[in-house]
Amino acid sequence: MRETSTAVTNTNAIISGGTASNEVTAEVWREWILDGIRKIRSQKQRPSTQRICQAIGSHHKFHEDIVAVKLEEAVASGALIKVYNKGLHTYKEPMAHRVISVAQETDLSKLVSKAVRELGECEGSSLKSIENYMQKSNDIELAPGTDFKLVIKNAVKNALAKELLVQDGKLYKVGKFVMRPNARKRNSKTPKKDEDDSTLNVSIN
């Protein structure tokens, strides 16, 4: 009616305003997103922002940027997880993991390095970020009186010792032995020898 609009040039004025995408609750978005993801997965395709946007589009048309924001919100609320895989991001429904019992001395170094890898933050991930991801991507059952933060801290410390992680200021990145999956290149011609396999012997031929 009122919009003779042609301009899609609007910047994002919707983040917390009162516009179209906001008459939809977060739960509804979550449902759309999760449905979309299931559909996309069943099509054997990557649940990327664009694909999810398309899938949702069959319900209601939204611009990809809007959907992107909603995806990030869902991630922030823990209703969704975002993982880094093969050079790109993928949104996933949080897995219904087996319950992991965690007590004060539990060593989660393996899991925290996995968390860092999956977070895929180029700058590295903060302790807080790691902690959040750990809670979202696992079903963690804390033993009474356990300080989860401390457990994470120790896990990171251990991971550093094992070179599963490396420290960069306040941030942590994956060590070189927990390498990222090759960024989209199936044609694996890597006759390139590792230049620094000094300490660990990689039994490649």
Add this chain to the structure above:
DNA sequence: CAATGCGCACCCG
């Protein structure tokens, strides 16, 4: 053209 279907290469445990 976009959307969907799917074989199978790839990765990781």
Add this chain to the structure above:
DNA sequence: CGGGTGCGCATTG
């Protein structure tokens, strides 16, 4: 080995 994943291409709307 076993199971999940998603690329790349075929197929369909």
